[in-house]
Amino acid sequence: MNHYLDLHLLPDPEFSSAQLMSALFAKLHRALVAQPALHIGISLPQARAGQPPADQQPGTQPYLGQHLRLHGQADALAALMALPWLSGMRDHVNPGPIAPAPANAPHRLVRRVQADSNPERLRRRLCKRHTLSEEEARQRIPNRAARHLDLPYVQLRSQSTGQHFLLFIDQGDNLPEPRPGGFNRYGLSQGGSVPWF
Structure with a gap:
């Protein structure tokens, strides 16, 4: 993870930056699935959880930003950019050059967090796994058990379903030292950290 490449979204009157980021993320995912030997991590330097920035309306989704940073070895990043994975997005993205990451940058884990936001689904699952009645499941998982996340997200479509x-x-927060480890086909941590700058 000693190099990086920045992808900046360009303003578009027809699509929001969240829509464009979701489309870019989906294309990156398909490229990483097609090239499993590429070990690429991502970060979203402008993303903010919770309160949106001043230029967004209150009550809108947490802010993703307009900047996707890819992390990896220089040869892995070059191999990714040699693929036609950005086709259809070239008018919406300004890719920067591959450059060395700052040597003294702190590291962070950029990972997926899954929300258990549907208590009915959780109850059905509990009933099926533990042969409980609907009422017993309702007592174990009340409506207030739903977990709502106030994190930035991308909206994707499952290729299988x-x-x-x-x-x-x-x-995450800054780590005292880099963590070795892998990344999934979304570029998210499976134990590995990326430089944060």
């Missing part, structure tokens, strides 16, 4: 889902991203 066709269903839309939200992929919540937590960028």
Whole structure:
């Protein structure tokens, strides 16, 4: 993870930055699935959880930003950019050069967080797994048990089921030292950290 490449979204009157970021993320995912030897991590330097920035309306989704940073070895980043994965997005994205990451940058874990936001689904699952009655499941999982996340997310469509889902991203706190480890096909941590700058 000693190099990086920045992808900046360009303003578009027809699409919001959240829509464009979701489309860019989906294309990156497909490229990483097609090239499993590439070890690429991501970060969203402008993303903010919770309160949106001043230029967004209150009550809108947490802010993703307009900047996707790819982390990896220089050869892995070059191999990714040699693929046609950005086709259809070239008018919406300004890719920067591959450059060395700052040597003294802190590291963070950028990982997926899954929300258990549907108590009915959790109850059905509990009934099925533990042969409980509906009332027993309702007592164990009350409506207030739903977990709502206030994290930035991208909206994606599952290639296998066709269903839309939200992929919540937590960028963690600075770590005292880098963590070795892998990354999934979304570029999210499976133990590995990325430089944060």
